Amino acid sequence: MLKGILSVLLVLVTLSSAMGKPEKTTPKKEKRIPQTLSRGWGDQLIWAQTYEEALFWSRSKNKPLMIIFHLEDCPHSQALKKAFAEDKDIQKLADDDFVILNLVYETTDKHLSPDGQYVPRILFVDPSMTVRADITGRYANRLYAYEPADMKLLLSNMQRALKFLKTEL
Amino acid sequence: MLKGILSVLLVLVTLSSAMGKPEKTTPKKEKRIPQTLSRGWGDQLIWAQTYEEALFWSRSKNKPLMIIFHLEDCPHSQALKKAFAEDKDIQKLADDDFVILNLVYETTDKHLSPDGQYVPRILFVDPSMTVRADITGRYANRLYAYEPADMKLLLSNMQRALKFLKTEL
Numbered sequence: 001m002l003k004g005i006l007s008v009l010l011v012l013v014t015l016s017s018a019m020g021k022p023e024k025t026t027p028k029k030e031k032r033i034p035q036t037l038s039r040g041w042g043d044q045l046i047w048a049q050t051y052e053e054a055l056f057w058s059r060s061k062n063k064p065l066m067i068i069f070h071l072e073d074c075p076h077s078q079a080l081k082k083a084f085a086e087d088k089d090i091q092k093l094a095d096d097d098f099v100i101l102n103l104v105y106e107t108t109d110k111h112l113s114p115d116g117q118y119v120p121r122i123l124f125v126d127p128s129m130t131v132r133a134d135i136t137g138r139y140a141n142r143l144y145a146y147e148p149a150d151m152k153l154l155l156s157n158m159q160r161a162l163k164f165l166k167t168e169l
Numbered sequence: 170m171l172k173g174i175l176s177v178l179l180v181l182v183t184l185s186s187a188m189g190k191p192e193k194t195t196p197k198k199e200k201r202i203p204q205t206l207s208r209g210w211g212d213q214l215i216w217a218q219t220y221e222e223a224l225f226w227s228r229s230k231n232k233p234l235m236i237i238f239h240l241e242d243c244p245h246s247q248a249l250k251k252a253f254a255e256d257k258d259i260q261k262l263a264d265d266d267f268v269i270l271n272l273v274y275e276t277t278d279k280h281l282s283p284d285g286q287y288v289p290r291i292l293f294v295d296p297s298m299t300v301r302a303d304i305t306g307r308y309a310n311r312l313y314a315y316e317p318a319d320m321k322l323l324l325s326n327m328q329r330a331l332k333f334l335k336t337e338l
Contacts, residue, residue: 034212036203043203050219053274105222 041068041081041102042091051109054101058127061099064161065125067112068102076147077120083148090151093158115143122146122154124161135160210237210250210271211260220278223270227296230268233330234294236281237271245316246289252317259320262327284312291315291323293330304329 037047048054051067058065068084070077084090094100106117111131114123121144124132135157136143138150146154206216217223220236227234237253239246253259263269275286280300283292290313293301304326305312307319315323 032213032215034205034207035216036205037218038203044201046201047204049206050272050274050276052276056274103219105219105225107219107221 037102039070039072039081039102039104040085041070042085042094042100045091045095045100048099048101051101051103051107051112054099055125055129057099058125059129062127062165063097063099064127064132064165065099065101066094066158066161067123067125068100068120069104069106069112069117069122070102070120071104074119076145079148080120080146083151084154087151087155090155090158093155097162098158118142118145120145122157124157126161126165132161132164206271208239208241208250208271208273209254210239211254211263211269214260214264214269217268217270220270220272220276220281223268224294224298226268227294228298231296231334232266232268233296233301233334234268234270235263235327235330236292236294237269237289238273238275238281238286238291239271239289240273243288245314248317249289249315252320253323256320256324259324259327262324266331267327287311287314289314291326293326295330295334301330301333 036043037049038045041047048057048065054065054067057063070081072078106113111133112123112125114131114133121142122137123144124135126132133143137146137157138153139145205212206218207214210216217226217234223234223236226232239250241247275282280302281292283300283302290311291306292313293304295301302312306315306326307322308314
């Protein structure tokens with residue numbers, strides 16, 4: 001189990017050695033800006049902190065969960081974040097009808113990486129805790145990747161996740 | 170596995186039905202304050218978001234991990250938070266020598282609840298990913314609970330966690 005967690009985490013290490021916590025070279029006296037759960041993906045949205053919390057809210061509110069895997073120093077993640085945060089339709093639908101979670105570390109649940117651990121990728125999980133691997137983006141080699149130009153597709157996929165909810169549950 | 174997660178989460182539900190996400194009765198137009206990872210336990214400290222992330226940082230920085238389990242609507246948690254945030258020695262030691270994580274949801278790792286899932290409680294984990302169940306507070310019936318008056322004991326326990334690090338690893 002411990003080795004499992006480590007191996008999952010180490011996948012991201014080579015990609016992310018410069019991200020995350022500032023190094024101690026930062027002058028101690030400098031006032032830090034408190035870290036937010038949104039990490040810039042929508043400061044006005046209410047984000048779950050952990051996968052466990054998100055699953056609980058999804059189940060108790062009967063709302064689908066949208067999980068965004070990203071990295072702070074990945075330009076594709078940054079570009080997608082900007083488009084996502086600026087898209088009013090996506091922000092509103094996320095606020096009204098989804099439980100949302102953004103993560104810079106992988107979880108131990110392999111269902112959340114159906115075709116590998118890459119960033120950025122977006123997965124939907126329904127309140128029965130089933131990962132909706134059938135809701136995919138535009139790219140055959142990275143099924144859950146989105147680019148800034150794909151916001152309409154992402155919105156439509158969010159609507160699909162809601163439709164599944166009504167017709168299947 | 171899924172049922173396991175749920176049962177873990179449900180332990181907290183009865184305690185926490187009023188906490189977490191504001192209900193939708195909040196006026197939509199009201200500007201929300203972005204949620205922070207610190208949740209008031211030290212806005213100037215750098216907090217891990219998830220247990221997986223915290224374990225990674227603990228291992229890669231060779232620093233012990235301190236995990237605080239708490240609830241927003243628990244008066245004991247709130248009182249401890251105030252004492253913790255205002256204690257300069259604890260804040261400095263946490264900033265310099267610890268990886269820190271505060272959680273309002275339980276993880277699936279049972280090692281983090283050696284004598285049950287209650288709040289507030291504080292556990293130490295060393296970089297070898299061993300939960301230091303031997304570092305306890307003052308109360309025999311809740312070994313990992315601390316009260317605001319226990320800040321000296323908590324500081325001393327943090328120093329113990331660091332000492333273990335040097336002598337045992």
